[in-house]
Amino acid sequence: xxxxxxxxxxxxxxxxxxxxxxxxxxxxxxxxxxxxxxxxxxxxxxxxxxxxxxxxxxxxxxxxxxxxxxxxxxxxxxxxxxxxxxxxxxxxxxxxxxxxxxxxxxxxxxxxxxxxxxxxxxxxxxxxxxxxxxxxxxxxxxxxxxxxxxxxxxxxxxxxxxxxxxxxxxxxxxxxxxxxxxxxxxxxxxxxxxxxxxxxxxxxxxxxxx
Numbered sequence: 001x002x003x004x005x006x007x008x009x010x011x012x013x014x015x016x017x018x019x020x021x022x023x024x025x026x027x028x029x030x031x032x033x034x035x036x037x038x039x040x041x042x043x044x045x046x047x048x049x050x051x052x053x054x055x056x057x058x059x060x061x062x063x064x065x066x067x068x069x070x071x072x073x074x075x076x077x078x079x080x081x082x083x084x085x086x087x088x089x090x091x092x093x094x095x096x097x098x099x100x101x102x103x104x105x106x107x108x109x110x111x112x113x114x115x116x117x118x119x120x121x122x123x124x125x126x127x128x129x130x131x132x133x134x135x136x137x138x139x140x141x142x143x144x145x146x147x148x149x150x151x152x153x154x155x156x157x158x159x160x161x162x163x164x165x166x167x168x169x170x171x172x173x174x175x176x177x178x179x180x181x182x183x184x185x186x187x188x189x190x191x192x193x194x195x196x197x198x199x200x201x202x203x204x205x206x207x208x209x210x
Contacts, residue, residue, distance in 0.1 A: 005059050007092050009041045010052045015061060015081065015089035022065045024076040025049050035151065036143045040158050053079060061085035115192040123180040130173045137166045 017028050029043045043049055056062045057079075065080040081089075107129075114122050140163045147156060179185035 005055070007096070008052065010043065010048065011056060012089065012092050012096070013037065013041050013043075014049075014052055014056060015085050015092070018062060018079060018081045019086065019089060022078045022080040024068065024078045025053060026076060035155065036147055036159065039140075039143075039162065056085065059084075061088055115187050115195075118188075119180055119186045123177060126173055126177050126180070130170060130177065133166055133170045133173070137163065137170065140166065 013032060014028060017023055017031060023031075025046065029046055029049055032038055032041055032043045038044070053062060057064075060082055062079045062085050063082050065078045068076045068078060070076075117125065140159055144156060144159050144163065147159075153160075176185065
């Protein structure tokens with residue numbers, strides 16, 4: 001296998017599904033959605049799934065088993081794991097679980113420059129986010145209640161994780177919003193201008209480069 005192969009959530013999902021047996025792409029997409037995994041794995045566009053399978057095939061991790069022909073459906077290619085693919089999936093999963101990675105999410109990046117909004121606008125934006133998170137939390141709870149009777153808990157750990165993370169963020173947002181409402185957290189343009197100044201360069205000797 002190419003050591004430079006870029007591991008993605010969708011690639012992990014494809015290899016994991018094929019561990020249970022050969023599948024065609026439509027069945028992979030359907031299973032991911034039926035299990036509620038489309039909340040964490042983007043399979044909205046089947047073209048992305050085909051591209052991922054092609055990358056896995058080029059890397060020698062999956063292979064074509066057969067092509068199914070049925071007058072009722074378009075021709076479907078069935079894929080199976082190679083020996084390398086069967087070994088790769090557990091190694092990928094162990095690595096992704098064991099090693100925290102900075103994925104550079106958008107929300108913390110925006111928070112780091114929240115001072116560009118005035119406190120009232122920031123409060124409104126955070127209130128909108130809190131409302132959206134509350135809705136997402138209800139959806140996760142509903143999904144756990146629905147799938148809890150059909151899937152073992154180990155298949156629902158991503159939902160449990162999402163519930164825990166969303167609950168924690170919502171609690172933090174609630175505290176920040178309350179601080180903005182009370183005025184205990186506030187800022188202005190002068191504060192931003194002050195922190196945006198470059199500190200003195202300790203290595204500078206005061207001379208212009210010649």
